[in-house]
Amino acid sequence: MPEPSVAAATVHAGSEPSPFGVPSRKLAMWMFIVADAATFAAVLFAYGYVRVANPDWTRPFAVWPSIVNGVVMTVILLTSSLTMIAAVLAAQAERRAVAVRWLGATMALGAMFAALHLREWIAMIGEGWRLFRNPLGGTPLVGATFFSITGLHLLHVVSGVVVIGVIALGYRKSRFDAGHLETTGLYWHFVDLVWMFVFPLIYLLNVR
Numbered sequence: 470m471p472e473p474s475v476a477a478a479t480v481h482a483g484s485e486p487s488p489f490g491v492p493s494r495k496l497a498m499w500m501f502i503v504a505d506a507a508t509f510a511a512v513l514f515a516y517g518y519v520r521v522a523n524p525d526w527t528r529p530f531a532v533w534p535s536i537v538n539g540v541v542m543t544v545i546l547l548t549s550s551l552t553m554i555a556a557v558l559a560a561q562a563e564r565r566a567v568a569v570r571w572l573g574a575t576m577a578l579g580a581m582f583a584a585l586h587l588r589e590w591i592a593m594i595g596e597g598w599r600l601f602r603n604p605l606g607g608t609p610l611v612g613a614t615f616f617s618i619t620g621l622h623l624l625h626v627v628s629g630v631v632v633i634g635v636i637a638l639g640y641r642k643s644r645f646d647a648g649h650l651e652t653t654g655l656y657w658h659f660v661d662l663v664w665m666f667v668f669p670l671i672y673l674l675n676v677r
């Protein structure tokens with residue numbers, strides 16, 4: 470017979486028993502986060518190497534509007550982490566309707582972040598920036614690294630918004646529980662944490 474603490478951690482329909490005393494879905498999420506963190510670390514390290522190796526690196530961002538827009542995006546994403554925490558706490562307190570509202574707020578903030586990011590992309594494309602084109606005359610790697618790194622992060626944000634929507638719908642219909650919200654929250658906090666590295670490296674270090 471398994472220990473009560475282990476059994477309690479693994480009771481959920483469709484979950485395989487975990488030998489580590491945590492739900493399998495949470496363990497899988499942690500494994501995904503570790504692998505994804507390694508991916509972002511490699512990409513950002515490569516970016517730093519390329520930037521230092523190019524003496525003609527272009528600094529494309531002005532304080533207004535690029536940096537101000539980036540600060541607003543950062544505040545929005547950090548706030549979405551708080552609303553996600555509120556959703557998990559409400560679910561743990563069995564306040565289902567409140568939890569769903571906080572999940573909706575998290576989705577709205579994530580969508581706002583994505584919209585601001587896409588608006589910035591459209592503005593830069595309008596100025597002539599492309600993956601392999603630098604309208605300011607420097608190395609084209611500036612555009613390539615910017616669109617690649619921010620695009621990878623934006624993909625995570627959009628995916629997170631979709632997943633939160635699915636979890637919120639299932640939770641409202643009692644198909645999911647607080648544990649599912651907590652596991653989803655781990656992913657969302659990871660996305661926010663990655664932005665804390667992307668913003669200073671890609672934006673603040675490239676202010677002209």
